[in-house]
Amino acid sequence: MPNRLTGQSSAYLRQHADNPVDWQPFDDAAFAEAARRDVPVFLSVGYAACHWCHVMAHESFEDPEVGAYLDEHFVPVKVDREERPDVDAAYMSATQLLTGQGGWPMSVFLTPDGRAFHAGTYFPPRPAHGMPSFRQLLEAVTEAWTDRRDELEQAADAVARAVSGQAEDLRTALSGGAVPVPAAEGGPDLTAVALEVLLQKEDPEHGGFGGAPKFPPATVLPLLELAATGTEEQVAGRARDLLVRTLDTMRASAVFDQVGGGFYRYSVTREWSLPHYEKMLYDNAQLLRAYARAAAREPGRGYDRTAADTAGFLLRELRLPGGAFASSLDADTPSADGDVHSGEGAFYLWTRAELVEVLGSGRGTAVADLMGVAAGRPRPLHPGRVLGDEEQALWDAVRPGLAAARASRTAPARDDKVVAGWNGLTVTALAEAGVLLQDPALVLAAEEAAGHLWEVHWDGRRLARTSHAGSAGGSIEGLLEDYAMLAEAFLALYRATGATTWFERARELAGVAEERFSHPAADGGEEAPERVWSDLADVPAPLLAAGSSGRAVPLDDVTPSGTAVLAAVLVQLWALDEDERRARLVPSLLGPLELLAHRSPRGAGRALTVRAELGSPPAHVVLAGGTAEDKLEARRAVGAAAVLGVHVVDADAPGAPGAARGKEALGGRFTVYACRDFACRAPVHSAAELREQLEGDGGLSRASRP
Structure with a gap:
């Protein structure tokens, strides 16, 4: 019998609508029921493209006996972390404090008011590898709730205090290194400082940063691009070289879908040879923008081809009726019997024999050698280096046939949830790429998506974070990042088209964001209007109980921080409207950049970029x-x-x-x-x-x- 997840905007939630579990969304009604029944909340957090989320669902949440036990002893709540990053962040902090690690699916047990007292990630259906079975875990929590309630309450209090203290510790650490901004004339060149740190952290053998797993460093690429255009020749040259190495490495690797375009989430290996196959909208939007801009600055290097292929993937596989863009494609490929976790990456993999079958013996063998496919098990196609002219010509000739053959396979599932902020990133990328690649169709696609977002997500007062099938009903209000990224998208369209409607909409969203997500600091003044910013306009009561304050953290994650993007918007509005008040708001959004430039520039790439832009004459x-x-x-x-x-x-x-x-x-x-x-x-x-x-x-x- 369908539960309360039926009709939700999230594909991840809808995937669980027919489970034999009485799942509820994260809302007041769920916690009110837990309080009425005096039972714990079992919170399960995941997302549609998560492989192990599908595995646990198949093994445990589709089991009628497990479902009956959950319903009797708990209020089960299911959350899509992409739809509710506020919930995910609060309880991920609790999970990491309780277990020393985190991940998805995330399994958290809460008091009826929202405090976490026990947590973990994936649990198997039977005891294995030192882990209890999921059913054993449920029974142990039930026994403790019944017989040792005071201990659990004390644990919940301690975790909530720790979550709150952890956030406060981070804010203290960040604010401790704060420097005045803007300060372009004096002080250290933070772009040069950040560049040195990034060069030290670069993988000198395989490119990119760090070891395995290795993620595309999308949020720091704008900083490298800006540094590469600087007037200090040595800094600019080193930044350009690092940017080129990084872009070349990624586009020649297995993280880039060589057949269909677009980037996978990350590489499982340090050498970029084995991807985790989910494709995320936010990754591809940011990387499209980076490659399109690189194509304009570095003509002849093939970046225009990578950008065009990525844009083609977005329009072909993630674009929805109405023009907006879906959130992701799953890593897994459903089998004939509908088992959604049967084949991670199966849609994208090739054997040497399959290449020969599709392309013929001569070309098939040549392509297998070119793309690193040895005899044996299926492999992702990737050359591991930038192709020469003759090699590129061969690849261009065979790609259509491979794409046609691959199209006959069962494709991964798509999460059709529309996230306002991620669509904002995509509109920005398409608008810019349309100009830089001289492809008006991309600008038109950006306009159509932006128009859909304005019509469906904006009600004249508030911006909805998500929608599905043309409706934003039931969505939470957008986060600061949603307002900021959509405002930036409208400004990108204004720059691409000259249509002032987009400029006016950007200015309107920025004004509402300032009103909804900030308040004056106690020691602020007319000349230095310090403001305190939040990621949430309103913090739900369970999150407050769990130790979350909703305060904004000015650090990039897989997407640039909402505060940094809003700062970028305000810098553009200052330049366009000649409104100094906009510029004076920027320092309170950027955080302690001197500290971050020295310690963690990858966590502040966008903010450092904005600071440098603010110091450049418009x-x-x-x-x-x-x-x-x-x-x-x-x-x-x-x-x-x-x-x-x-x-x-x-x-x-x-x-x-x-x-x-x-x-x-x-x-x-x-x-x-x-x-x-x-x-x-x-x-x-x-x-x-x-x-x-x-x-x-x-x-x-x-x-x-x-």
């Missing part, structure tokens, strides 16, 4: 008068710089930003103002003259130089 090209064709030609003259660093503003457009003030069509003629640091050159009257101005100065801003 650049504008303002267009006044003339025809639509005049303005289009002027935008073409600006070219890639319109995305990479120069704001192009149509002064005649309704709702034009403040940078357009005072810019008029002189003598009724088409007039172009090229401006830097809010000071403009002598106006010109044609795209050709504008091009001469831009080429004569090598571009208006450091960031715009390819």
Whole structure:
């Protein structure tokens, strides 16, 4: 009999709607029932593309006897960590404190008010490898709840205090190294400091950072890109070399789907040879943006091909009716009998014999050698190095046949949940890639997705975090990251299209985010309006009981921190609207960058990028008068710089930003103002003259130089 998970926006929750478990979503009703029955809450946290989540579901949650026991002695609550990162973060802290490790599926036992007293991750159906069976665990918790309740309450109190103290310790550590921002004229060059740390942590043999598992360092790539355009030649050269090595390593590795495009989640091995096969929207959005921008700055290296292949994957496999994008593809491939955990990566793997069967003996053998497929078991295709021209030609010739053959296989399941922030990352990437790759279809796709998000997720007052099948009903309010990433997406569309509607929507979201997610610090003042920021507008009572405060932590994870993205939005709004108040809000969002640059630049890549951008003079090209064709030609003259660093503003457009003030069509003629640091050159009257101005100065801003 279906439970309360039926109709939820999360595919992960819907996958459990027919379990013989009376699952409930994480809400007031579930905890109220636990209080009424005076039983613990069993909290199970996972996500749709999680391999071991599927395994535990099949082994335990589909077992009627286990389901009956859970329902009798607990209130079972199921959470999608992608839908509720607030819940995941609070109870992951508790799990790590209780067990010394974490992961998914995460299994946590809570008091009826939300405090954790016992936790773990995956539990097998029978005792194995020193672990009890899941049923044994349930029985032990039930016995303790009945006979030793006081001990569990004391443990729950201790865990809640530890979670709260852990968060406070982190805030203290971060704030202890805070430095004034902006401080571009003095103090250490934090970009150079961060670069040195990253170079020390680079894997000198295989590229990337760290050992196994090895993740694409998506959030730090913008910092390397910016450092590579700096005026200090030695720093810029070392940053460029590190960026190129990292991008080349990833695109030639097994982490990149060489047949269908797009990136897998991470490599199980240090040498990038064996991926974990789930494909996440947020990874591919960030990496599309990085490769598209690299293609503009490093023409001829093949980054345009990687970017186009990644964009093609997004549009072909994750795009939903209405234009928004699904969250992920599973790592596992369902078998003929519907067993969803039967074959991790099976859709993507090839044997040498299969390559020969599809391509013929000659080409099949050549491709097997090129892509590292020896005789024996199926392998992922990857060359392990950038291909030469003849090798690339061979690969380009055989790819369509391999893609067609692979399409006949059973594809991995897709999580059709729409997450506002991740879609914001995707809109930004597509809008920029459309300009940089000169592919208008990508810009149109970005506009369609953004329009869907505005219509479905925004109700005029609040932004919904998730939706499904065109409805955001039942969604929690978006987190700070959702507001920030969507605002940034709208600004990217404004830069790509010049349509002021997107600028106005970005400004509206930024204003609501400031109102909903911050309050003035006690010691703030007019000149230094320090503000305290939260990741959540409202913290649910169970999370407060568990020790969470909802306070924002300015550290990147798999996506850039919400505070850093909002800071980037405010820097752009400051540049476009010439509103100094926006810039004065930025320091409170960036955190202690000197400390982070020295200790953990990968955790602050986006914030360090924003700080450097804030210290660079903004650049504008303002267009006044003339025809639509005049303005289009002027935008073409600006070219890639319109995305990479120069704001192009149509002064005649309704709702034009403040940078357009005072810019008029002189003598009724088409007039172009090229401006830097809010000071403009002598106006010109044609795209050709504008091009001469831009080429004569090598571009208006450091960031715009390819």
